[in-house]
Amino acid sequence: MISTLSGKVIKFGDNINTDLIIQGKYLRSIDPAELAQHAFEMMGKEYPQKLKQFDILVAGENFGCGSAREQAATCLVGAGIKAVVAASFARVFFRNAINSGLPIVECPAAVAELEEGDVLTLDFDQGRVVTPKGGHRIPPLPPSVREILEVGGLVPYLRRQFHSQTSKQ
């Protein structure tokens, strides 16, 4: 995982559910780029294109609530989103983001002061986020989670795990 990243913020409100992020009818694909063509389409036809112009998705409470669809996280990866910062997350989305290699940060204070278009910096080594208005501490990720993010998601993590096991034998 990258230790720091900076980028332009796209902002959403509270309770953004997985059906809004990616509609059920697109779940026949698991390809991030293909899914990105339809991300947030429910909120307006212009959204898939709009999303691509931003780097960090910022949202209010309970982001990703609703279904267990992993594509809600992978479609963001496909759209070039590098991290998601929210006031709080629904738990399956939280897991799916990590497993898709998408860094995820819970920081209500930062969310409250951010506006769309702001530049936000995430510093995972220092455990800080910096908005145009100031800095906030973020709790460190548990080691097991960080390990998965560091190699880019659960599939590469498993690949590495099984590959190194076989080479040891």
Place this chain on the structure above:
Amino acid sequence: MGLTLAEKVLARTSGRAQVTPGEIVDAFPDVVMSNTATWRSIKQFHSVGVNELRDPDRIVVVLDHISPAKSEVDANNHATIREFVKRHGIKNFYDVNAGIAHVVMMEKGHVLPGQLILGTDSHSTIYGALGAFGTGVGFTEVTSVWLTGKLWMKVPESIKIVLKGRLSAGVFSKDLMLKLIGDLTANGCTYKSVEFCGDLTSRLSVSERMTLSNLAMELGAKCAMVAPDEATMKFLQGRTSKPVEMIRPDPDARYAKEVTIDADTLEPMVSCPHQVDNVKSVSELKGVKIHQAFLGSCANAKLDDLAIAAGILKGHSIHPNVRMIVTPASRDIYVQAAKEGIVATLVESGAMITNPGCGTCAEDGGTLGDGEVCLSTGNRNFLGRMGNRNSFIYLSSPATLAASAIRGEIADPREFVK
């Protein structure tokens, strides 16, 4: 320090005597269920490049979301799954004729008290109706469990929900849950384990408890458990030959919060577009015209749900402006409903019956037109859930649904029950 139900399950499955909320453990689930999404887990399995499953007997696969196939792509995905289960010796496979995975899992004895059950579907919380820790995971996590047998899990804090009093005629466990979701909001139990208890809980059937545990997902719950009792044992009779653990929370277990809800004064409740926690009482919504009534989903399409709707519809006709779709939750339920004459009553009143499965709840048939309103017994009413962002979905109990289908508008079922 004593343990809650969820803590006990996570302690056992991670081989520990004690776990504390917030801690991350490696848990070994007893069962991992995957539904129509299984082909995605298979894709991930192939991309890892390992050829063996750790324990095929812990795997259950049910095809429910798009059943039967509606397109070439679906058909090929189904074929991939059938071939995979055969090749890897997965015995617990249920094809497109079986019904909704969650209900099939419980009917076929794959869910026992005290077990940890992971599923590729958020409503896996339903397994808590039998005292199991059921929770949803992503399809890549299923691949991971297939390969390693384990998964990292954060030990949740527990919330106790005490249900007391009596449900009056025309009021059901669905109304109770909608009331709770309205009061506590969609975020009310995020990351938390919910434990239902109280005198009312112990009087509810396993089917009614399924509605509780299923809908608890809409509070954000990680799992939603009812400690096993006589009703649990009765349900499990003939469904399993395995020993059943009568798991109980310790008397000194710690809860982050306790919520009490009294059913005595409860009215029928309805969730309004486009969020489940947008809840109103049926009397506030009287007169809202409906175009479609969907009696289906893992929340409320069990035998008792169909019987309640049929009881109200008997001798009545569905309003000419309403089309009513009934999708029994499982094949076993369908058969029983046919034997008991429930199917005939529903069809005579003007309803159409589809094959068991997720159906309209998974955007598989029953798409709404622009500006149309559907009343559904399901668990979600998100914008566009039934395939059209210009339509509106309300959620209710099967009784409210049946009364409304007769009237052509949201109606109070208490006007139909004696």
